[in-house]
Amino acid sequence: MPAAADAPGLTFRRLDRAAFAAALLDRLRAAGVASGLSSAEAFAEGLRVVRPDSTSRLYWTARITLVRRHTDLAAFDAVFDAVFANAVMPLDPHARRRGVTGGSEDDAFAPARSATRDAPTDEGLPWVTLPRITASTDTATTEATWSLPERLPSRLTGLDEIPFDELDSQQLAALGDWFATAMQQWPTRRSRRSATHPHGSRIALRETVARSRRSGWEPLELVRSRPLRKPRRVVMLCDVSQSMQAYATTYLHLMRATTLATDAEVFAFSTTLTRLTSVLAHRSAETAIAHATDQVTDRFGGTRIADSLRTLLRSHHGGAVRGAIVVIASDGWDSDDPEALARAMEQLRRRAYRVVWLNPRVAAPDFQPLVGSLAAALPYCDELLSAHDVPALAEVVAAVGRWR
Amino acid sequence: MADEPYFTDAADVRSRLDRVDYLVDEGMATALFLALTLGQPLLLEGEPGVGKTTAAKALARTLDAPLVRLQCYEGLAVSEALYEWNYQRQLLAIRLAESRHERLSEADLFTEEFLQERPILRCVRHRGPTPPVLLIDEIDRADDEFEALLLEFLGEASVTVPELGTFVAEQPPIVVLTSNRSRDLHDAMRRRCLYHWIDFPAPDRAAEILRRSVPAASESLIQSATQFVGRARDLDLDKAPGMAEAIDWVAALSALGAPELASEQVRLTLGTLAKTPTDRDLLAEALERA
Numbered sequence: 163m164p165a166a167a168d169a170p171g172l173t174f175r176r177l178d179r180a181a182f183a184a185a186l187l188d189r190l191r192a193a194g195v196a197s198g199l200s201s202a203e204a205f206a207e208g209l210r211v212v213r214p215d216s217t218s219r220l221y222w223t224a225r226i227t228l229v230r231r232h233t234d235l236a237a238f239d240a241v242f243d244a245v246f247a248n249a250v251m252p253l254d255p256h257a258r259r260r261g262v263t264g265g266s267e268d269d270a271f272a273p274a275r276s277a278t279r280d281a282p283t284d285e286g287l288p289w290v291t292l293p294r295i296t297a298s299t300d301t302a303t304t305e306a307t308w309s310l311p312e313r314l315p316s317r318l319t320g321l322d323e324i325p326f327d328e329l330d331s332q333q334l335a336a337l338g339d340w341f342a343t344a345m346q347q348w349p350t351r352r353s354r355r356s357a358t359h360p361h362g363s364r365i366a367l368r369e370t371v372a373r374s375r376r377s378g379w380e381p382l383e384l385v386r387s388r389p390l391r392k393p394r395r396v397v398m399l400c401d402v403s404q405s406m407q408a409y410a411t412t413y414l415h416l417m418r419a420t421t422l423a424t425d426a427e428v429f430a431f432s433t434t435l436t437r438l439t440s441v442l443a444h445r446s447a448e449t450a451i452a453h454a455t456d457q458v459t460d461r462f463g464g465t466r467i468a469d470s471l472r473t474l475l476r477s478h479h480g481g482a483v484r485g486a487i488v489v490i491a492s493d494g495w496d497s498d499d500p501e502a503l504a505r506a507m508e509q510l511r512r513r514a515y516r517v518v519w520l521n522p523r524v525a526a527p528d529f530q531p532l533v534g535s536l537a538a539a540l541p542y543c544d545e546l547l548s549a550h551d552v553p554a555l556a557e558v559v560a561a562v563g564r565w566r
Numbered sequence: 567m568a569d570e571p572y573f574t575d576a577a578d579v580r581s582r583l584d585r586v587d588y589l590v591d592e593g594m595a596t597a598l599f600l601a602l603t604l605g606q607p608l609l610l611e612g613e614p615g616v617g618k619t620t621a622a623k624a625l626a627r628t629l630d631a632p633l634v635r636l637q638c639y640e641g642l643a644v645s646e647a648l649y650e651w652n653y654q655r656q657l658l659a660i661r662l663a664e665s666r667h668e669r670l671s672e673a674d675l676f677t678e679e680f681l682q683e684r685p686i687l688r689c690v691r692h693r694g695p696t697p698p699v700l701l702i703d704e705i706d707r708a709d710d711e712f713e714a715l716l717l718e719f720l721g722e723a724s725v726t727v728p729e730l731g732t733f734v735a736e737q738p739p740i741v742v743l744t745s746n747r748s749r750d751l752h753d754a755m756r757r758r759c760l761y762h763w764i765d766f767p768a769p770d771r772a773a774e775i776l777r778r779s780v781p782a783a784s785e786s787l788i789q790s791a792t793q794f795v796g797r798a799r800d801l802d803l804d805k806a807p808g809m810a811e812a813i814d815w816v817a818a819l820s821a822l823g824a825p826e827l828a829s830e831q832v833r834l835t836l837g838t839l840a841k842t843p844t845d846r847d848l849l850a851e852a853l854e855r856a
Contacts, residue, residue, distance in 0.1 A: 200757055204604055211603045212576065212596065219576070222596035230756040232611060232747065232763050354641025355711070367653040368645075371675075379660040379670055440750070476804060481748035505844075509804075 179206040186224065186245070193241045195234045201227055217246055321552045326522075327408035335447055337552065338415040342423035344556070347563040349515070350391040351485060362386030394487050394515055396426040399474070401492035402458055403432035403465040409522055409550070411451070413491050416555075418442040418450050427482045431470035433460045437479065467535060468498035471506035475513070483513045487562060491520040491549065494536030503535045507542035516565055519543040520558065522550035572602045572629060587778040588617075588624030589771060597762035598625060607720050607741035609705075609756065612764030615808020618744040621764075622701035625740065631696040634739075636685040638708035644715060648725055649687045652680045676729035686716075689739040690725050697737040705755075706745040713755045720758040767809060769796055779813045783820040790827045791816050794856060795839070801852060803845045814838040827856065 183206040190197055205227040214220035221242060229238050321333055329337065358366055369385035377383075398420055400406075400413040417428040421442050430436050436458045444450035467490075474480060488510060496503060511517055519539065523529055525548040531537050540546060545561055548554045573579045576595040583590055583598075590598070598621070601608035610618040626633035636647060644650075656675050663670045683691065689700045705713070719725055723738035743759060745751060767775060773792040776783065783791075795812045807815075818835040833850060840846040 196753070198757060204600075204606060204760065207604050208600050212600065218592060219596070222576075222593045223600065225593070226597045226600055226760050226762050230609075230753075230759075230761045235763060354639070355643065368651065371651070371653050371656055374660075375672065379675070381657065478747040481746075 177209075179209045182206075183209070186241075187228065189241050189245065190228060190238060193237045195229065195237050195241070197228045197230060197234075201230065204228075220246070325408070325551060326412040329412060331448070334412060334415045337412070337555075338419035338447070341416050341555070341559070342419040344559040344563075345396070345420065345423050346393075347559070347566075348396070348424070349394050349487065349562070349565045351394050351515075352389045353392040355390045355392075356387040357390050358385050359388045360386060362388035364388065393424045394485065395482060396420050396424055396489065397483050397486045397514070398426065398428045398489045399435075399470070399491065400428070400430050401432065401465060401467070401490075402430045402462065403492075403495075404462045405465070405493050405495050406491075406522075407462055409491070414438075414442070414451050414454055415447070418447060418454075427479055427486075429470075429474060430454070430458045431465075431467070432458075432463050433466045433469075435470040435473045435477075464497050465492070465495055466498050467492060467494070467496040467539075468502035468506050471503070471510060475506065475509055480513075483510060485513075485515050488514040488517045489520060490517070490543075493521055493523050494519075494531075494533045494539065496533075496535035498535070500534040500538035504538040504542070507539045511542040516544045516562070517542060518545045518547065518558070518562060520547055520549040522548060524548040525550045525554065573599050575599060582628050583624050586624050586627045588620060588628075589767075589775050589778065590621075591767070591771065594621070594762065594764065597760060601742075601760050602740060604760070605723075605738050607743060607759040609743045609745065609751075609759035609761045610764060611745050611747055611761070613766060613806070613808055614746055615810035616764045616766055617809055618764060619701065619703055622699055622742040622744075625742065626699040629696050629699065629740070631740065632692070632694075632698040633701060634685050634689050634698050635701045635703060637703050638705050638712065640707065640709050642708050642712045646684055647686050647712065647715065648684050648719075649727055650682045650684060651676070651729075652682050656680050672729075678730065681727070681730070686719055687725050687727075687733065690719070690723065690733050690735045692739065693736065697735065697739045699740045699742065702741065702743045704746060705743050706747060706749040706751065710752060713752050717754060717758065720755070766799065769793070772796070772809065772812065775809060776813060776816050780816045780820055783816050784825065786826060787819060787824070788816060791819065794827060794853070797856075798839070798849060798852060801848055803840070803848060804842045805845065807839045811839050811841075827853065 183202045186205070187197060187199075187202040205224060208223045208227045212219055212223045214223055224242065225235070225238060229235060321329065321337065324333070356362070356364070356366075358369055364387050366385045366387040369387070370381050370383070373383050373385055374381040398417050400410070400417055402410045402413075406413075414430075417426075417430075417438060420426045421428055421439055426439065428438050428442060430438055438454045438457060441453040441457055442450045444453060475483065507517070519536075521536065524546060531540055531546070544565075547558045547561060549558050573582065576592065576599040579599045580590055580592075580595040583595075597608055597610075600606075610621060612618055622635075623633060625631075659675065659680075660670060663674075681687075685700065689698050692698050702716070720741065722734070724732050724734040726732045766772075769792055772795070773788055776788045776792060777785075780788075791812065795807055795815070799806045815835060815838040818838045819832065822831045822835065824831040824835075832853060836846050836849050836853075840849045
């Protein structure tokens with residue numbers, strides 16, 4: 163609860179509740195709190211029934227009606243504090259004639275998440291030296307014409323020899339699209355929903371009775387059903403530390419393709435873990451990658467794999483790992499204790515369906531998994547693959563697809 | 567909505583829930599008061615074991631209303647949550663009509679006689695002085711399809727059975743949804759609910775809750791247990807103990823007759839607090855230091 167909520171006083175006598183609710187909603191939305199008109203309506207109605215005679219009452223009434231998610235609470239508290247902490251908001255009818263949002267402008271310093279959305283994105287990524295992004299992906303997607311059964315569509319065959327850090331944005335987009343398509347071949351799981359199927363093992367009573375309508379309610383034809391199969395969830399963790407700089411952008415594109423193509427949770431980590439699932443789901447690839455870059459504050463620092471894994475397993479996203487295909491992309495250079503990583507991996511292995519470790523250094527001819535952390539993690543991985551260029555990536559897709 | 571308001575204000579919610587031994591802070595009291603007064607569903611989120619489910623149970627007890635619980639799981643569908651036709655009876659009715667040489671029309675087969683109520687329809691069709699409290703527990707365990715299914719009910723307190731028509735609740739049921747945030751809920755669903763995030767209670771309130779839940783425990787035991795659980799939550803545990811675990815622990819200690827935390831029995835009861843072997847070792851270590 164912010165400091166303002168403890169302050170006494172602040173009464174609302176003749177208050178235009180609708181205008182008040184709309185004004186507060188406006189400020190909240192400017193600060194990036196996702197609340198809509200229906201919540202403002204609930205707030206206005208709440209003001210009527212609660213009759214807030216203390217700031218704390220007002221605080222709870224506003225918070226419960228206007229905030230809909232836990233992540234918005236901090237922004238809400240900031241706006242509320244800014245408006246009411248030293249509150250003499252001109253709310254009397256005279257003051258309102260000068261405009262509803264008149265009050266103090268103190269909340270200009272409240273953290274405004276929406277502001278980042280306007281950040282210029284045409285500079286490419288601020289932290290990778292890549293060719294300037296010129297074309298949008300949308301045009302790239304419409305141009306895409308390839309046939310499904312091919313593992314590597316013709317547009318990608320030219321990319322065989324190019325290292326990941328030299329791909330331009332169009333090639334990256336094509337790679338992402340191909341990855342999303344190829345992932346359709348990945349393992350599925352039996353879901354609890356069922357669909358009619360001639361070879362089903364159960365009799366679908368509802369459909370059978372409906373069908374019998376045609377034959378004078380005589381169930382001549384038995385309709386059968388069987389469980390639907392759904393794609394397994396994919397949890398992808400990508401190392402964005404200094405040593406992985408060359409691959410980070412490509413992996414971000416792959417993570418974006420994954421979130422769009424299937425049920426997935428994606429995270430970036432170096433010293434801390436950042437969830438990117440919601441930002442990467444943006445329709446435009448450039449915007450998505452730019453937002454993701456903004457979110458990851460500790461990029462190209464050190465690496466703490468064990469700590470990041472444990473953070474994931476203990477957070478409320480830890481359940482997402484259950485029965486999922488976990489893909490970890492990292493070179494295994496970890497500043498945490500290898501034993502800690504082994505413990506985290508053991509726990510991860512128990513929850514996950516399969517664990518795949520992608521390490522670009524595996525491709526080197528004289529590679530040996532001698533790095534302490536990688537050696538500790540390997541016993542808990544189903545596959546260690548290289549994924550340093552496009553053909554290697556195709557191999558990853560095929561290897562995971564074999565577990566169907 | 568009932569003619570009489572359920573509660574006069576948030577303080578009333580607090581004192582009446584107090585009487586059924588469920589202690590709430592101002593935020594929770596306001597949330598429940600607003601949900602009931604505005605007739606909107608209430609979405610409760612918070613760490614496991616902070617009393618989300620208990621809130622609905624306590625509310626039902628306070629209002630003397632029946633509690634209908636719907637445990638969510640993946641694949642929950644119309645036939646388990648809303649209604650189902652009794653196909654066996656329908657088939658029997660068809661045979662019976664045949665033997666009597668009667669003609670059956672579709673309207674004869676899809677009547678309320680053949681309708682089986684599931685929790686949500688039961689709430690909508692409930693007749694009685696107080697509407698039921700519907701607890702939709704762990705909604706994050708259900709899938710998107712089920713959330714979409716709930717929208718009509720959450721928005722209009724009605725259920726549409728295509729063959730029969732729309733049932734509208736006489737008095738809208740009191741709906742409490744809980745979620746552990748293991749999956750992001752859809753915005754359309756959040757929009758239809760009031761939202762409250764339950765924090766882990768402050769030490770003095772936690773002690774008060776323990777006093778109510780385990781009346782047999784001694785005061786010194788409760789004080790030291792509250793302190794220890796508070797410190798345990800700062801430890802690097804796989805699963806930080808919640809209020810539910812703390813209650814179990816104090817109940818276990820008091821059942822074994824342990825007068826204080828220093829005694830031998832405490833080690834044996836750590837299973838109520840720690841749910842993994844590593845957590846148990848860490849807690850045992852912390853106990854020794856205490």
